[in-house]
Amino acid sequence: MELVIETNNLTKRYGALTAVNKLNLKVQRGSIHGFLGPNGAGKTTTIKIIVGLLRPDEGTVKVLGHELHGGKNEGFLQTFREQADSRLGIGYMPELPKFPKHLKGSELLDIYGRMYGMTEQQRKEQIPKLIEMVGLTGRENDLIGKYSKGMQQRIGIAQALLNSPELVILDEPSLGLDPVGMVEVRELVKNIAREGITVFVSSHLLFEVEQICTDVTIINRGTALASDTLQNVSGLLTGPAMIHVEVAQMSQNIINAVKSLPFVSNVTQTGNSLIIQVTTHEDVRTQVSKEITRAGGIIVDMSQKTSNLEDVFIQLVSKDQEGKTQ
Ligand SMILES: Nc1ncnc2c1ncn2[C@@H]1O[C@H](COP(=O)(O)OP(=O)(O)OP(=O)(O)O)[C@@H](O)[C@H]1O
Ligand SMILES: [Mg+2]
Incomplete structure (x- = not known):
């Protein structure tokens, strides 16, 4: 690569x-x-x-x-x-870009285009395309001073894409x-x-x-x-992941079946719902579903918390901060 x-x-x-x-x-x-x-x-x-x-x-x-x-x-x-x-x-959009308020969006791009050494023909072709791509068609001749923050970010992105x-x-x-x-x-x-x-x-x-x-x-x-x-x-996350399952009719049979799975560490029941703690971050919904069906259960809803980036982030950053204070 x-x-x-x-x-x-x-x-x-x-x-x-x-x-x-x-x-x-x-x-x-x-x-x-x-x-x-x-x-x-x-x-x-x-x-x-x-x-x-x-x-x-x-x-x-x-x-x-x-x-x-x-x-x-x-x-x-x-x-x-x-x-x-x-x-x-490289195209670059700085943090919170500030552009001259007295320029129109299209004028700003034209000035940047000249700085990049683009010919008039190239600017004429490229600028309307970019304005369309960033969703500013119809507003390109408004003054940047009248643009909302979102529009300013978008003209900033267009600027970053100008030189292809x-x-x-x-x-x-x-x-x-x-x-x-x-x-x-x-x-x-x-x-x-x-x-x-x-x-x-x-x-x-x-x-x-x-x-x-x-x-x-x-x-x-x-x-x-x-x-x-x-x-x-x-996947770097350590610690348990959760699967939530809802069945049409809960039974002890179903709970026992789920508990028998090797990667299941804990099962909590509330009505027809189960919260299953698993020791793996692999997607194990298929195995859980098969086991519940085998035990006579009908699954009406199931989800596994797969996006753990937030947990990883908090875990890594807080560990790093601990290191700092030691
Ligand atoms: N010109 C500067 N002079 C002195 N310190 C600076 C300067 N620019 C940044 N810093 C410091 O360097 C560190 C990193 O700042 P930087 O702006 O790169 O962080 P950042 O990750 O972009 O943060 P943010 O999410 O707030 O934009 C901060 O502690 C900041 O206060
Ligand atoms: Mg920053």
Whole structure:
């Protein structure tokens, strides 16, 4: 698999504070990679280093195959050229982007397009497409000062896609949005990935990452606590998982049958419902269902808590905090 972002022991200090601490990050081409961490974890600092706005104190960053910030032995021009090359392939939306209020949405994109060196023809073709993609058709000639927060985020995303990047980096794209706005941004991110663009998106919201990402890195105090596919990170959870089952008519036979399953550690009954504690995080609903049917039960509802990212996150971050106080 090809990596579009690779950092090695990346470290950034602000005075006595180490904001990014020996961070090793690997982002695969074609993924939607969530960069998840609580406030102050070091997400924005890392992103600014990746897009070349900040210099790290230690460590290396490779973006789209180019080493950023240059080795000490390289000439300045070589480094500069390499950086420019790699930046052309990146789209970036900063955290809470602020654009000039006196510009129309379409004017803003036109100005950015010129900065990217796009020809007038290219801008004429690309800008209306992007405006449509981010759902601002009909509002492109309104002043940005009149845009809602959601519209400002969306014009920010359009700006990040303007140069047809291979990799788009979004720093908390749904910050400050209402629930509807957040759903729209999530859909937009999925659509970007469908176009074949790799997305690296930071968030402090678990459910958001869970709903859109294929891969996730959990960061706390500048260090990655976990980094893998969403499924594998969710599977890191230790401790019991639960299955909820509702049958048409409960019987002792059913309860005994469920208790006999090797992965079942506890069963609690309330009326026609069972809460089954299991010692595995694999999906065992089929086995549970077979056993209940064999015992003469008719299942009317069943669910297993499969998305455990929140629990993993809380477990990892709180363990990390304990380490700090020891
Ligand atoms: N310019 C700066 N000078 C000094 N300290 C800074 C600076 N920028 C960030 N920090 C500190 O570095 C740490 C990491 O900040 P950063 O903004 O990277 O976190 P974040 O994960 O993006 O947080 P948030 O979710 O709040 O956006 C924080 O403790 C922050 O206070
Ligand atoms: Mg931030």
